[in-house]
Amino acid sequence: MSEPLLEIEDLTIQYRTDQGPLTAVSGASFTIDDGEYFGLVGESGCGKSTLAKSLLRGLDDNGEITAGSVRYRGEEIHEYGEREMNEKLRWKEISWIPQSSMNSLDPLQRVSEQALELAEVHTDLSEAAAREKFRDLFEVVGLPKDRIDDYPHQFSGGMQQRAIIALALFLDPSLIIADEPTTALDVIMQDMVFKYLDEIKEATETSLLLITHDISVVFESCESMAIMHGGQVAETGDVVELFDSPRHPYSILLQEAFPDIRHPERDLAVIEGRPPQSMGDVESCTFADRCPWAVEECRRSAPPLEEVAQDASGHHRAACFRKDEVLELYRSEGAPPVDPTSEAPQR
């Protein structure tokens, strides 16, 4: 098998706070291959943005990677200095589509000027060639070519977000990180942005790391995914595999919490409780207190992320001591009420 584009292994990220170190990401692992669309899903506060920001060294000042590694095409990128990050990685190899275009387009510059600056720093393109390339990309994202010289305020929110996608594509990056790219948009615009992301997939070799709380978007747009809970990767693998045969209780319940076109009549499940905020090292399953199938072992140690079966991509893994039995239990008996004092069952 060829080398993955991005390989995250056992990544732990903490924030210094007045109450001590807060662990936002704990032992996270997954890989993204060339050309792959990968979804990172989970509730608010589960650590998605922290993980994504760490990839481009964009963590807040009080955040730090305390363990694990991030390899990009086999190279440990956290060993790069700030200059190497700018010269080798940012925009050129990995670009970023933020949650809201408001903070990322300079309101005082024409959109084309922002592209031309990137071209000047990172390419040998003449100004005319760079403008032509940007005009073409406007077309790819469904914006009129002759609007590249507009200022951001001349665009609607949806158009601004598409202009950012054009900027993100401008240097032909191998990976685009999109952090809730449609949160600030209305439903119609959300659909359009995803339509353009789908078209980009057809037209380019770019990989996408799509961060969202909406599992159904990932099922529709991505090939692989990771589901996070409380800073841990609960499950990762091929989307079809996770859709048909989820192995982590959180993945099972999360799927039941979103509408499914196969079962439109179904009542949507509610996952009781809130995700935990972990101070210090994480030494248990962060889902244990919300899990209908938790046993004592889940509170004594953190379950490792282990392979459950061969899927199309060969990396379906789940972090649950009961990963080989919960789906069957759920299908035969439903989810029992959560019992915070549960003892280990007879096995």
Ligand SMILES: Nc1ncnc2c1ncn2[C@@H]1O[C@H](COP(=O)(O)OP(=O)(O)OP(=O)(O)O)[C@@H](O)[C@H]1O
């Ligand atoms: N600068 C910071 N200092 C302290 N704690 C932080 C900081 N930034 C984030 N956190 C905490 O880290 C945890 C993970 O936050 P993060 O924003 O990564 O989650 P998320 O899954 O991206 O959430 P959302 O979907 O709401 O953006 C949360 O408990 C959050 O409160």
